Amino acid sequence: MVVVTIRREWKSFWPLFGNRRTLSFLALGAVLIAINWLIFIYAVINNQLLQASLGYFINPLLSVFLGMLFLHERLRRWQWLAVIIAGAAVVNMALRSTSLPWISVSLAVSFGFYGLVRKKVNIDSLHGLLVETIILLPPTLVVVLLPVGHAFPARTLGLLSLAGIVTAVPLFLFGEGLRRLKLSTMGFVQYAGPTLQFLVAVVLFGEKLDTNKLISFGLCWLAIVVYAADSIINQYPQEVADEPE
Numbered sequence: 001m002v003v004v005t006i007r008r009e010w011k012s013f014w015p016l017f018g019n020r021r022t023l024s025f026l027a028l029g030a031v032l033i034a035i036n037w038l039i040f041i042y043a044v045i046n047n048q049l050l051q052a053s054l055g056y057f058i059n060p061l062l063s064v065f066l067g068m069l070f071l072h073e074r075l076r077r078w079q080w081l082a083v084i085i086a087g088a089a090v091v092n093m094a095l096r097s098t099s100l101p102w103i104s105v106s107l108a109v110s111f112g113f114y115g116l117v118r119k120k121v122n123i124d125s126l127h128g129l130l131v132e133t134i135i136l137l138p139p140t141l142v143v144v145l146l147p148v149g150h151a152f153p154a155r156t157l158g159l160l161s162l163a164g165i166v167t168a169v170p171l172f173l174f175g176e177g178l179r180r181l182k183l184s185t186m187g188f189v190q191y192a193g194p195t196l197q198f199l200v201a202v203v204l205f206g207e208k209l210d211t212n213k214l215i216s217f218g219l220c221w222l223a224i225v226v227y228a229a230d231s232i233i234n235q236y237p238q239e240v241a242d243e244p245e
Helices: 002-018 020-045 049-070 077-096 102-120 125-145 147-151 154-180 183-189 192-204 211-234
Strands: none
Touching: 020 049, 020 102, 020 125, 049 077, 049 102, 049 192, 049 211, 077 211, 102 154, 125 154, 192 211
16 A cells, blocks of 8 residues: 555656756755755854844745735735835834845745745645755755764764654645635734744843834734734635645
8 A cells, every 4th residue: 555655646746846846946945945945054153033034924925925916915004014014124123224134034034935936836835845845955065074064973963853843744734725715814824823933032042122122022912913804804714725636
């Protein structure tokens, strides 16, 4: 039974490498998510988790914009209000910063376009994630085999491997969600992630939270409440894509 299942999955998976359009989109997605990971790791190492959190707060706004621009999605009146409130939060944070929040902008742009790319590809989440992993494997092996890779003890490499699993599961679920929800809706659901990052930055890492940052985060949370309330009140059914063969 297991062998039959593996053969069936392999037959549906292998033709993907002969589809140039799909492979090109997945390769672009792999590059975008790799950039996103590297910048996020840099932010964590350099005690910039609040700025990383802001980047993922910006991302839903970008997802809304990309959904409107490329996928012709429309927002209702209260959803527009949520976007405006969240936009005010981002503008407040940007204007009050002493320097350009490049970490925030880079994280938002890379993950926002990654979501758009995955939305445009007609492929199930597991296969898509597997192709992206295969694409990223060669450069990863090169880095590991370089002298810098030998500077890390085995315990550290083992923990990093576990981090890969922790990252892969949410990406798989993210891909499944993209098939079931509009890109703009996915964007606002993603506010849960940066909210948790915000709490980790303040509670565990002890990053400084001034009044201006607190106002911006408060506005973002208000935007979430408005958007969620509109979705619950209206409860319009959303089209679910068929599972690709």
